[in-house]
Amino acid sequence: MAAEALGASRIRYRTGAVALVGVSRVACGSLFGTAVAVYLGRTGSPFTVSLAYAAFSFGLLAFAPVWGAVADITGRRRLILTATAFLSALAVAPLAFRVSVPLQIACRGLFAVFTAGFQSTMLTLVSESGGEAGRGRSVGFYNSARSVGSIGGRLFVGYLVGVLVPTDLYLVVVGLGLAGGVATLFLHDPTSGMGASLTASRLAAEVRRRALPRGASRTLFRETGLGWLYVGIALRNVTEKGFVSVVPVYLVADVGLSEFTMGAVLAVSPAVRIGSMYGFGRLSDAIGRKKLIVGGLGGSGVQALAAVAALLPAAALARVGVSGAVFVVHAVTYSALTVGTVAFVGDVAPDDRESELMGLRSTARGLGGVVGPLVVGTLATWFDYATAFTCISVLAFVAAGLVAATLTESLEPIDSPDGGT
Numbered sequence: 001m002a003a004e005a006l007g008a009s010r011i012r013y014r015t016g017a018v019a020l021v022g023v024s025r026v027a028c029g030s031l032f033g034t035a036v037a038v039y040l041g042r043t044g045s046p047f048t049v050s051l052a053y054a055a056f057s058f059g060l061l062a063f064a065p066v067w068g069a070v071a072d073i074t075g076r077r078r079l080i081l082t083a084t085a086f087l088s089a090l091a092v093a094p095l096a097f098r099v100s101v102p103l104q105i106a107c108r109g110l111f112a113v114f115t116a117g118f119q120s121t122m123l124t125l126v127s128e129s130g131g132e133a134g135r136g137r138s139v140g141f142y143n144s145a146r147s148v149g150s151i152g153g154r155l156f157v158g159y160l161v162g163v164l165v166p167t168d169l170y171l172v173v174v175g176l177g178l179a180g181g182v183a184t185l186f187l188h189d190p191t192s193g194m195g196a197s198l199t200a201s202r203l204a205a206e207v208r209r210r211a212l213p214r215g216a217s218r219t220l221f222r223e224t225g226l227g228w229l230y231v232g233i234a235l236r237n238v239t240e241k242g243f244v245s246v247v248p249v250y251l252v253a254d255v256g257l258s259e260f261t262m263g264a265v266l267a268v269s270p271a272v273r274i275g276s277m278y279g280f281g282r283l284s285d286a287i288g289r290k291k292l293i294v295g296g297l298g299g300s301g302v303q304a305l306a307a308v309a310a311l312l313p314a315a316a317l318a319r320v321g322v323s324g325a326v327f328v329v330h331a332v333t334y335s336a337l338t339v340g341t342v343a344f345v346g347d348v349a350p351d352d353r354e355s356e357l358m359g360l361r362s363t364a365r366g367l368g369g370v371v372g373p374l375v376v377g378t379l380a381t382w383f384d385y386a387t388a389f390t391c392i393s394v395l396a397f398v399a400a401g402l403v404a405a406t407l408t409e410s411l412e413p414i415d416s417p418d419g420g421t
Contacts, residue, residue, distance in 0.1 A: 017186040018126065022145030024180035025085065025118065032092060032111065032173045034157040034248055034266065036104050038259070039166055041249035044101060046385070050377030052105045053245030057369025059112025060119075060362045067117030068124075068359025077121050078189040084117035085184050089177025095170035116366075120359035125189060127346035127358075139342045140281015143335070147273035157263050224348045225407035226357070229341065230364040232297055235399035236337075237368025239392045240300045242376035243307065250385045255310050255319050265323045272331035280339040289347070292340030294404045299333020301396030304389040311386060
């Protein structure tokens with residue numbers, strides 16, 4: 001009985017640490033990203049606003065597979081998790097002393113360089129904690145915790161930009177980021193010891209080999225449809241990240257919401273995701289991943305068109321209601337896609353490549369995140385936001401059709417053809 005009680009206590013302790021990491025990290029990211037968009041939108045063009053998000057996405061694109069490969073090769077996932085958490089917080093620190101348009105864009109990109117390592121590594125730990133039978137539930141729980149942090153970041157950003165000068169607000173962001181770094185020290189690493197001790201030159205060579213696979217290394221991508229899933233994620237993120245990069249400005253400038261109301265509307269999505277992430281996690285374990293993935297991809301197109309519909313009502317209250325509905329759609333489709341893709345990667349990935357493949361997911365998201373904001377920013381500058389949203393919605397529907405035709409539902413990992421390090 002004493003052993004069982006101790007085991008239950010440890011599970012609660014580890015679950016609490018996972019929740020604390022998710023809440024603090026995402027509150028930091030949400031507050032930072034929205035604040036940058038609002039500050040740039042006050043003085044710059046839509047293209048300037050989108051450029052900051054493109055810089056963030058490029059950091060994910062370039063560094064996610066590198067961090068993931070290093071984590072897999074060395075097996076020191078928790079060390080990498082803690083280091084990248086602290087470094088991403090410190091990347092924002094210059095803005096606590098001085099704020100300018102170029103510096104905000106540069107810090108946003110540097111923040112992403114380290115966030116890329118945190119995301120892929122954390123998802124691997126969460127996925128492995130659930131095991132084969134409970135992977136979806138574990139991923140869903142972690143993302144529910146992240147949603148709590150996103151509520152705080154988005155709900156209060158509208159208030160904080162009104163009462164704090166930019167340097168003070170960015171100091172708050174740094175504090176939240178450091179809190180998330182401290183929380184990682186209490187995480188359990190179920191993959192501890194799954195790695196090798198390498199010299200710096202051998203580590204660099206192994207990272208290159210994994211990041212640029214050849215021949216048999218590509219079998220995994222062909223046999224499961226994983227390669228086409230990454231393509232679909234990239235296309236969907238042209239729509240999603242293009243929309244997200246400018247939506248705070250769109251809600252204030254075009255829809256006519258106040259900054260505080262804008263923050264409250266943005267908080268609708270993470271509020272719904274608290275339940276939908278966990279619910280879809282359990283559902284994915286029961287019905288598989290593919291249905292959730294396809295629905296999540298197409299849902300981004302629906303969301304973009306629904307945002308355009310927010311301009312149709314004449315009454316201000318009705319516009320608020322439609323805007324809130326947009327983010328309900330966002331919550332449901334984002335939850336389905338996130339849980340489905342992370343669980344699918346965990347299903348098919350060999351043990352020695354899981355963080356790497358999680359990192360490639362971030363790379364695909366980052367690729368769409370670089371292109372989407374630039375496309376939307378350009379279209380919105382030439383025409384308007386509604387036209388831009390309508391045009392990019394098409395790519396999300398194309399992504400859904402592509403993945404529906406190519407993804408193979410599988411719950412069995414495929415052995416690494418290269419045999420590891």
